[in-house]
Amino acid sequence: MTALHTETRHCPALLVGAMASGQGKTTVTAALARYHRRQGRQVAVFKTGPDYLDPQILAMAAESPVEPLDLWMAGEAWCRQQLYQAAGWADLILIEGAMGLFDGTPSSGDLAARFGIPVTCVLNARGMAQTASAIALGLARYRDDIRFHGLIANAVGSERHRQLIADSLPADIPLLATLPRRNELALPSRHLGLIQTGETPERDAELCRQLDAAADTLTDSPLIELPPAVGFTPGETEIPEPALAGRRIAIARDAAFTFHYAANLRLLEAMGAELQFFSPLADAALPDGSDAIWLPGGYPELHAAELAANRTMIDSLHAAWQRGLPMLAECGGMLYLQQYLTDLDGATHTMAGLLPGRGEMRTKRGCQGMQSAPLPEGTLRGHAHHHARSHDTLAPLAHGIRSSHTAPGEAIYRHGSLTASFLHLFFPSNPNALAQLLTSIQSPTEHARTGELHGTTP
Structure with a gap:
């Protein structure tokens, strides 16, 4: 410190x-x-x-x-x-x-x-x-x-x-x-x-x-x-280890994916990562040489038709998943990677299909509040804020832990190298856990076996 x-x-x-x-x-x-x-x-x-x-x-x-x-x-x-x-x-x-x-x-x-x-x-x-x-x-x-x-x-x-x-x-x-x-x-x-x-x-x-x-x-x-x-007065701050040195992190950023904390981006860079921004709306593929992928929250429901139409980007995401690249999808990012998304007008769109589940937007009911995410790599803190629900999903890896309530929080899914949840994570709450999450590459054989265990390999 x-x-x-x-x-x-x-x-x-x-x-x-x-x-x-x-x-x-x-x-x-x-x-x-x-x-x-x-x-x-x-x-x-x-x-x-x-x-x-x-x-x-x-x-x-x-x-x-x-x-x-x-x-x-x-x-x-x-x-x-x-x-x-x-x-x-x-x-x-x-x-x-x-x-x-x-x-x-x-x-x-x-x-x-x-x-x-x-x-x-x-x-x-x-x-x-x-x-x-x-x-x-x-x-x-x-x-x-x-x-x-x-x-x-x-x-x-x-x-x-x-x-x-x-x-x-x-x-x-x-x-x-x-x-x-x-x-x-x-x-x-x-x-x-x-x-x-x-x-x-x-x-x-x-x-x-x-x-x-x-x-x-x-x-x-x-x-x-x-x-x-x-x-x-200054706070006692921990200098992060360069655990992501030389790694390229592909980060979705466009009109559909805008929920990035600057502190999260700064931490990734402080740990040695090279940030590569891409647009699931407009780009044909992931950036070259990506080592991990982060799909943050935003408003995919407002751009669902355009996201669904960009099949080359979806193919690129599937190929990255098949290679075992670590992937983190938060809230809107998870809705994009699921099979279907029903928007606020009631129209259902075929989405990326990397994660079993059907997302559905709602005008009132949802979830908000502080929660921690107990991942195998370690616990990160964050929060939920959404007006959506998902059904026909995988069995959760874990549930978020609410900061002031005993009821289970948001479901957290692990599908091969993909970790997804409605939770938005605050990376500085546990830099070491984040680094492990973004570096745990699975071999193609192990990755395929993980998908088969859930019976939903894309």
């Missing part, structure tokens, strides 16, 4: 929480990042908990990459080191919370308390006035280890509405900002959350206009003043 620096770094920091989901945390965090970026400041933004979609919006606002910051999934030392590094270059650190401030174990409030970061809470004030003060008072007084910085009222209907809220607050809970009740400030969403960036230039341009409009609403509010500086 090693820490490269020992000095304390100081940087203004603020965690944007709320009483619940759907209050406008992402809009406020993005607006605040956008405002300070327009003032020429460097802004480091983090998202509490696992999330692929909100960070894309926040990254556009801040013009810098956004990392997840989760005490359970990543660990305190990793989180501490990320904050310490950010304090070395940023003029402001912003953290968007998850769900309500005290929801989950650990919660966003736990994160703020652990690192001494002041908290502001966003409240959707539609349909209330003075009651906003009671909610803010409860959030501020619920724990004595939280530094409560003030309230942000969202969806405020008029100046009179704003004044009623402001007048009802106690003197030590300031109203930092109000956002007006305007539909154009609402960020668009679909079944898994916010609509991601990069889908079309037109959509990205419209999103930039929304972020600028949201930032404009903060002008002249107390919220634009830099919050108190926080002292950050």
Whole structure:
């Protein structure tokens, strides 16, 4: 274990929480990042908990990459080191919370308390006035280890509405900002959350206009003043072994497969891997010389017809599987590799057929939450977030272990050299297990025998 620096770094920091989901945390965090970026400041933004979609919006606002910051999934030392590094270059650190401030174990409030970061809470004030003060008072007084910085009222209907809220607050809970009740400030969403960036230039341009409009609403509010500086110390970080030196990792990345944590990519490179990105939508085959394959999550259901039509890529994946190349498929990647996928319109598409199973999208029911994956190579931590189910599958190798519930988590499948699950893995949670997972090549004979045991060799 090693820490490269020992000095304390100081940087203004603020965690944007709320009483619940759907209050406008992402809009406020993005607006605040956008405002300070327009003032020429460097802004480091983090998202509490696992999330692929909100960070894309926040990254556009801040013009810098956004990392997840989760005490359970990543660990305190990793989180501490990320904050310490950010304090070395940023003029402001912003953290968007998850769900309500005290929801989950650990919660966003736990994160703020652990690192001494002041908290502001966003409240959707539609349909209330003075009651906003009671909610803010409860959030501020619920724990004595939280530094409560003030309230942000969202969806405020008029100046009179704003004044009623402001007048009802106690003197030590300031109203930092109000956002007006305007539909154009609402960020668009679909079944898994916010609509991601990069889908079309037109959509990205419209999103930039929304972020600028949201930032404009903060002008002249107390919220634009830099919050108190926080002292950050380095975390004890482990230098990964070069266990992937010389290995080429083929990683699916296109409109259908977008759920990559930057921390996962950095770890692969730190362990010596060469990253080869490819598109299951557009490319005819896997990159030359691939030693392992990672198919992350995304939105294959929105591109199922195009994925199904690219038979040369599917043939290339089959050939790699037959050669025993290690393959990891997460959530959307697993749905792509199964035999069939029924999309949100009810249309069923023939998919890659590398893994027995029929995927089916659902508009409401699904699974989300923190889970660890007990693999033969070791246990990695991660999470589930999907509105889908699979049936007619193999018998699972194992099930995910939920962080705060005893019920079995997501099924984990092992088919030859292919490991697949609805789980999204956070690679830094166990680099050694990851390295073993991506280097365990099976001989063609052993590989065929594994398929025959399940009775489903492609």
